[in-house]
Amino acid sequence: QVQLVESGGGLVQPGGSLRLSCATSGTIFTLDVMGWYRQTPGKQRELVATMTSGRLTTYADSVKDRFTVSRDGPKNTVSLQMNRLRSEDTAVYYCYARRITTSPESRNEYDYWGQGTQVTVSS
Numbered sequence: 098q099v100q101l102v103e104s105g106g107g108l109v110q111p112g113g114s115l116r117l118s119c120a121t122s123g124t125i126f127t128l129d130v131m132g133w134y135r136q137t138p139g140k141q142r143e144l145v146a147t148m149t150s151g152r153l154t155t156y157a158d159s160v161k162d163r164f165t166v167s168r169d170g171p172k173n174t175v176s177l178q179m180n181r182l183r184s185e186d187t188a189v190y191y192c193y194a195r196r197i198t199t200s201p202e203s204r205n206e207y208d209y210w211g212q213g214t215q216v217t218v219s220s
Contacts, residue, residue, distance in 0.1 A: 099124045099209045101192040106214030113218070114180045119192030119211060121173040128209075130195040131168050131175040135188035135216075142191065146177060159185070182218045189213040 105117040117133065132147025132155075146156045146166035154166055163182075168175040175192065192211035197204065 099128075099194065099196075099207075101194060101209055101211035103190065103192045103211045103214040106190060106216045108217045108219065109182055110220050111182060111184055111218055113182050114178070115182065115216060116179070117177040117190055117192075117214060117216075119175045121194065124173060124196075126196065127170055128173050128194040129197045130193075131173070132166055132193050133175070133177045133190055134193050135186075135190045136213075137188045145190065147193070148175065179216070182216075184218050186216065187218050188216060190216050 100122045101119055103117060103119050105115060107115060109115050127150055129150050130147050133145040134142045135145050136142040144157055145160055146154065146164055148154045148166050148168050150170055156164065163180050165178045166175065179186065191213045194209045196207045
């Protein structure tokens with residue numbers, strides 16, 4: 098069973114920086130996609146940033162030029178460097194991973210989630 102464990106959340110002032118990290122266990126294969134989502138009370142979980150095993154990245158418009166996702170493929174770890182944080186970045190941040198398996202007959206996607214880490218941006 099694949100497990101994702103986040104670390105690095107906390108309280109930071111507006112304009113400050115935080116770095117989130119996510120480690121995996123229980124897998125011997127390279128995960129095809131890794132990244133981060135976030136969620137605030139009453140809202141749907143939203144994509145923050147992801148990176149494929151081929152190093153293709155996707156960012157939410159609201160975090161472009163402020164956040165940077167990186168990963169170590171063989172180790173199946175992913176990090177999120179967050180700079181120039183704003184109050185609206187306050188959320189629970191979840192580590193995410195996807196494994197894709199294919200065969201001549203089918204394509205299967207397996208999604209995994211961490212427990213979440215709180216990020217609070219406040220003065």
